[in-house]
Amino acid sequence: MASCYGAIDRAVSFRIPRAPGRIPLDPPPSPPDSSGGMPTPTMPESPPFHLERYFARWENTVSRQLSASDCRPLRVTDVLNWSKTPTDQLLQLRLGYTQSAGDPELRREIATFYPGRKDDDVLVVNAPQEALALALRAMLRPGDRVIVQTPCYQSLKQIALQIGCQVVDWPVHVDDNGFAIDWNSLHDLLHEPAAALITNFPHNPTGVQPTPDEWQHLVAKVEHHGLRWFSDEIYRGLAPDDVFELVPAACLTTRAVSLWGLSKSFGLAGLRLGWLVTGDRELRTRIEEAKDWSSICSNAVSEFLGLQALRAAKPLLAGNRRIIAQNGQRMASFARRNPGLVAFSPPAAGPVTMARVLSGNATDLATRVREKGSALLVPSYLFDMPDRWVRIGLGRADFDDALRRWEMAMRA
Ligand SMILES: Cc1ncc(COP(=O)(O)O)c(C=O)c1O
Known part of the structure; x- marks a missing residue:
């Protein structure tokens, strides 16, 4: 199947417009050189999200x-009612630092959604967006050839670009009938060695999702090509029927890191709580250590309410x-x-x-x-x-x- 965007790109020229008010400026004058002749490392500038x-x-x-x-946003009282939690339990909560990897009870509860994985495979993070950034920074290296499913939530591609990866698009097929996953194009892309694969199923923005069989084939490909796999599963739990729900990638191969959280499926985006699951303990430890430089630990109220929401997940x-x-x-x-x-x-x-x-x-x-x-x-x-x-x-x-x-x- 031919890749879709190439043809459209040629037919319709499109460019993300510069955000209003962002007018290119002349660079400021350089400060006096105090480096002793050493080149100063520069960070690539982030474009707007x-x-x-x-x-x-x-x-x-x-x-x-x-x-x-996201799904309809819930109120605090909805979460307490759904999980039959007395309000007083929330009021008595202590607001000190929480544990670096996440509240142990919450991690145990999360692990129940990942057959074969244990609470030690779970890392709770402040917001899925933070989880995504920490995981990709721990998984990717400058120069890595990284295959990214597109179109995508911008950070899934942008972070790999910022790291200095060679990013290759894996476009969703699109025609007048709608959208489809282009397995042939992935096959072609894997003719050249790649270090990592970044996917998002159920997919934002097209809503495509592999069948369970196709999913197993994807796992086999990841294993066969020795890829590291970041699987963004933020919309998990929202397939039309249980039979279409995918088993999280992290349960199927230790090469995968799975992302989920409370924002979308649970309608609790304001809690800013996400988590990563992987059977690769060494990687999980590195991501946890990286979190010390961003938020150290998650917030106590979100962890408490998140636990109640997960108990009422069904x-x-x-x-x-x-x-x-x-x-x-x-x-x-x-x-x-x-x-x-x-x-x-x-x-x-x-x-x-x-x-x-x-x-x-x-x-x-x-x-x-x-x-x-x-x-x-x-x-x-x-x-x-x-x-x-x-x-x-x-x-x-x-x-x-x-x-x-x-x-x-x-x-x-
Ligand atoms: C695919 C995907 N991943 C991650 C995120 C980040 O989630 P959050 O905004 O809750 O941090 C989003 C948000 O829209 C998303 O669509």
Whole structure:
């Protein structure tokens, strides 16, 4: 199967625009040389995180989200009720430093979601984003050839670039019928030696996910080629049915590090709690040591509430799956009711996918819906894709109202 973006890139020229107000400046004058002739090491400059800047600019100016990647946000009282925890237990919590690797009870609870792995294989981290950065910095070296599934949440690629890796895209196949994993292109990419693979399933932003058989083949490839594998599983628990849930990569090979957390599947992004699991103890120790330089340990309130949420995981995730399924039907009937606007198919797994914009570009559509309907759509250029799709986030409980606002904006 031919790789998809090459053809589109040639047909439509697209560039992530420079963030407003970031005007290139002349470099400041050099300070006097105090290095004794030694070259001063420089860090590559970080570009803006385009998607996060977009949310920072617009998210709180609108009434509804059409592209959110998290499930309906819970309240503290919801977590306590779901897990039947007396409020007093939260009030009596001591707010001292917590343990470096994470609260032992929380790590034990997390390990129950990873068949064959133990609590010592788990590292609790402040926010999935921190987990991702710490793990990739521990796993990758400058010059490594690293295969990254694209389009992707920007940090999955950017951190490898900052480390000085040779980053090679593994694009999701896209055509008018939707999205598909391009196994042939991965096969071709592996004709040259690679050090590591970075994947994200269920996938943000396209919603693709391997079948359990394909997943086993991917594990076999990782083993065969001796790759280190960072498997971002942040949307785990949100497949339409248990049979489509993947066994975490870290349970299938010690070459993998699996990432999950509370933000998306549990609707607890404000707790900023994530975790890494790997059977590679030496690597896990190195990541834990790196955490001393970022946050040292996680926060006590998040660990406490996170433990309660995990104890209530079954009903909580089932509730979020139901919301995603219902919103998928609402979105499909919205697309039918408004012919010529967008083409939509539900994600294979997870809360997000992309709808194809049928006339005009995605940025103009998002601007109109934001200005006339007070609802936020994410255009696909923020994922370094041509500006022809908008991300659809199906996890929110008020999605039907968001769709009404979209329709209102189109009539205005
Ligand atoms: C694929 C993926 N990984 C990691 C993250 C980071 O999660 P968090 O924002 O909770 O730190 C996100 C957030 O959108 C994501 O989509």
